[in-house]
Amino acid sequence: MTAIRILAPQWGNNEVPAAEFIARVVDAGFDGIEMSLPDDAGEREDWLRRIGDARLDLVVSQWQTVFHSEFFAHRTALQSLLTRACAARPLLVNSHTGKDYYTREQNEELIALADAIAREHGVPIVHEIHRSRFSGHPMLLLPYLERLPGLRLTADLSHWCTACESLLEDQPSTLDAVLPRVRHIHARVGHAQGPQVPDFRAPEFAVELAAHLGWWDRIVTMRRTAGDAVLTITPEFGPAPYTFRMPYTQELVADAWELNVAMAKLLRERYR
Incomplete structure (x- = not known):
């Protein structure tokens, strides 16, 4: 049976000292x-x-290449960051790879670089579905899937809800092609106008929640059928501006940590 391992995101808690954050986790x-x-x-x-002392699993997220727009600077940073990430011996590395404005050849060079580093260290590297990356829209990603049979992904489909201004109900063939490639899930609920609903528990977002749960259910079933030992899921409701603020007062409409804990509980009960 595939073990479902549910991880806490440090994103949004970056100022919390290690001891305090780990105790909270x-x-x-x-x-x-x-x-x-x-x-x-x-x-x-x-x-x-x-x-390690707390006996917690680790997934390393490489997102810092977002700061490097020029291709060769991006490539240099990616090589350094992925090598450092793999040296930590995590379950896997989740990488923000490439740009939506790089050529196909450039993005494929970056993916090949990641593959080489993964093989060298024996640590899987998966590439996150994310706006502005090579995977930022289904029609950007699909040609890579056709050309690169070994390409593995992190499913953060909330980004595609925004990019496609829908819950992807009109793209079943896209989901059929993408979901089998997923090895890690970012469990955030998006909507047709943004990557994060204010509170996934609210009844007005029941349709959005059901759509995302349906995608995650399919991924879990696929990985269990394939006999994978582990599938990692990170609830990833983020800080402002992902979490909305009230106009003028700037009061947050929800607590991202509370949302992530609630999503973890939902997923643990669903996939027990």
């Missing part, structure tokens, strides 16, 4: 943490030691 019942690694080696080792 354990208290909330998460199986592990998804985080980007600190640049400072000493701080990085402290995090990894504490995560």
Whole structure:
């Protein structure tokens, strides 16, 4: 039976000290943490030691290449960041790879680089479906799936809800092609006008929640049928501006950590 491991996102909690955040993760019942690694080696080792001592799983998220728009700078940063990520020996690395304005050849070069680093270290690297990356829209991604049979993905389909201004109900063949490639899930609920509903528990977002749960159900079934040992899922409701603020007062309309804990509970009960 495939073990479903539910991870807490450090995103949105970056200012919380390691000891405090890890205690919060354990208290909330998460199986592990998804985080980007600190640049400072000493701080990085402290995090990894504490995560290991707490017997938590780790997924490393590489997103920092977003700051490198020029291709060769992006490639250099990607090589360094993925090598560092794999050295931490996580369950997998989730990578924000490429740009939607790079050529196909450039993005394929980056994917090949990631594949080589993954093989060298024996750590899977998966590429996140995300706006502005090579996977930012279904019609951008599908040619890569046709050309690269080994390409593996993180499903954050909330981004495609925004990019396609829909719940993808008109693209069943796209989902048929994409979902078998998924090895990691970002469990955030999006809508046709944005990547995060204010509160997925609210009845007015029942249709959006049902659509996302349907996609995740299919992925879980596929990985169980394939006999995978582990499938990782990170509830990923994010800080402002992903979480809305009230005009003028700037009061947050929801607490992202509370939403992530609630989503973890829902998923644990659903996939028990």
